Amino acid sequence: MLSAEENRLLTRVGPGTPMGTLLRRFWLPALVTPEIPEPDGPPLRLRLLGEDLVAFRDTDGGVGILDAYCPHRRAHLFWGRNEERGLRCAYHGWKFDVAGRCTDMPSEPATSLFKDKIRQTSYPTREKGGVVWVYMGPPDKQPASLPRLEWLEAPDGYQHVTKWLQRTNWAQGMEGEIDTAHISFLHSSRTKYAHRLVHTAFADPKRNEARKDGAPRLSYQEAPYGFTYGARRDAGDDEYYWRVTRWLYPFFSLIPQVPGAPLVVSGRCWVPVDDYHTWTFGYLAREDRPFQADEIDLIMHGAAFPPRLSWGRYELPDGYIIDTSLPVANRDNDYLIDRQMQREVNYTGIYGANEQDRAIQEAMGTIVDRSREHLGSSDIAIVAARRLLIKMARALEAGQEPEVVTNPGAYNVRAIDTFSGHAQLADLLAELDATLGVARFS
Ligand code: FES
Ligand SMILES: [Fe+2]
Numbered sequence: 001m002l003s004a005e006e007n008r009l010l011t012r013v014g015p016g017t018p019m020g021t022l023l024r025r026f027w028l029p030a031l032v033t034p035e036i037p038e039p040d041g042p043p044l045r046l047r048l049l050g051e052d053l054v055a056f057r058d059t060d061g062g063v064g065i066l067d068a069y070c071p072h073r074r075a076h077l078f079w080g081r082n083e084e085r086g087l088r089c090a091y092h093g094w095k096f097d098v099a100g101r102c103t104d105m106p107s108e109p110a111t112s113l114f115k116d117k118i119r120q121t122s123y124p125t126r127e128k129g130g131v132v133w134v135y136m137g138p139p140d141k142q143p144a145s146l147p148r149l150e151w152l153e154a155p156d157g158y159q160h161v162t163k164w165l166q167r168t169n170w171a172q173g174m175e176g177e178i179d180t181a182h183i184s185f186l187h188s189s190r191t192k193y194a195h196r197l198v199h200t201a202f203a204d205p206k207r208n209e210a211r212k213d214g215a216p217r218l219s220y221q222e223a224p225y226g227f228t229y230g231a232r233r234d235a236g237d238d239e240y241y242w243r244v245t246r247w248l249y250p251f252f253s254l255i256p257q258v259p260g261a262p263l264v265v266s267g268r269c270w271v272p273v274d275d276y277h278t279w280t281f282g283y284l285a286r287e288d289r290p291f292q293a294d295e296i297d298l299i300m301h302g303a304a305f306p307p308r309l310s311w312g313r314y315e316l317p318d319g320y321i322i323d324t325s326l327p328v329a330n331r332d333n334d335y336l337i338d339r340q341m342q343r344e345v346n347y348t349g350i351y352g353a354n355e356q357d358r359a360i361q362e363a364m365g366t367i368v369d370r371s372r373e374h375l376g377s378s379d380i381a382i383v384a385a386r387r388l389l390i391k392m393a394r395a396l397e398a399g400q401e402p403e404v405v406t407n408p409g410a411y412n413v414r415a416i417d418t419f420s421g422h423a424q425l426a427d428l429l430a431e432l433d434a435t436l437g438v439a440r441f442s
Helices: 004-011 018-023 170-177 180-184 205-211 293-299 331-336 339-344 353-362 377-397 425-432
Strands: 027-032 044-048 051-057 063-067 102-104 125-128 131-135 159-166 217-223 226-234 240-248 252-254 265-274 277-285 309-315 321-327 416-420
Touching: 004 018, 004 170, 004 377, 018 377, 027 044, 027 159, 027 265, 027 277, 044 265, 063 125, 063 131, 159 265, 159 293, 159 309, 159 353, 170 265, 170 277, 170 353, 170 377, 180 377, 205 226, 205 240, 217 377, 217 425, 226 377, 226 425, 240 377, 240 425, 321 353, 331 353, 416 425
Parallel strands: 159 321
Antiparallel strands: 027 131, 044 051, 044 321, 051 063, 125 131, 159 277, 217 226, 226 240, 240 252, 240 416, 252 265, 265 277, 309 321
8 A cells, every 4th residue: 555645646646746757868659660660650649748749750760759839829730741751840841850940931031040049859869679769858968779578689570569558647658567476367268368478377287276376475686676475385295386477677577487488578567647647568578589460469469468459549648649559459449348257257258458458447547546545465566666666766856866767778688487496586596696697588
């Protein structure tokens, strides 16, 4: 449980808030490359950390992320013409490049120097791993490198990234990810229709048997990137089944994959659109070869992550419109719940794992009242993530910069799924952190 004040600190991300200031010290995923595929293509409406933005790919292929509103008369730049190295406002023709410089001002005399005085707010971007990253903090604090996450370091095509809208505060999605105990309930299924790429564990009888234990012993250990937490289940005499998950600042997960499975990386992150909406990015990677088209079709089928998606425009409650992938099963259609399926097939009557997660998380209230929770021993990872984030945000308020942003190599880890005789997480990590626990692409 958190106090009302701590809950506010954790969840509010607008300019000037402590958590918003902290998140603005990190490179953040903003777009997936297919959203903005071609030079001089259509611009996109975004909102990130409560700021209204427009994104466009210019003639040279670079991505600009600018304040959405033209500095002349505040027209939305989404209506603009994306042409010849800049986005030209549709209202009076002012033109801006990806750095926010005004490069043309046809509404003023040719001799005017006015355009040189105009600078639109723009945020630096990088593109890697199928994701456009943005940095929204003070220029002098910009980290030199993106975090060296394994799926980012993988060759092009070896990773698959998707993005979709969740209608809750960002922390709610992030906490659902590290809520280990719910998997044995919410996501349990009487028939195995989850897809084979993600749920290869279903093919392993020993793991299946061990996973039936719905109350594993949980422990965690802090690390430079955040923390590791392990779920330990009994697996016979002096043997344990360990699932070791990584939580990385400020909101990335790495979920353990079964050894020998096609996937070596699976995880999510939660990027705040504003205090009440979040973009979930789901990333997968394999190490043997690029994904093939039929495998991508399977991933997009919605059994796990991502959910079933459609591309569209979405009007936020305050009237602002964003362009985004939208889950097909959502709050407006009760996630397509099928009560007969709930009786006969799975725990929820809701088809996909993320669809099940969002049904729970979005109905908690957009910002859950954490002062009214009763957390138990299965919730230690949630407690740890909140504590570390709040501590880091308060430290930054006091002038102490987050060290991890200057240590991209700290992210060079992999989650672990293994059987072991070690009963303690610290012993397990001492043995495996430098072997199974290290990213192969780095
Ligand atoms: S409002 Fe954009 S050029 Fe006038
Ligand atoms: Fe879940």
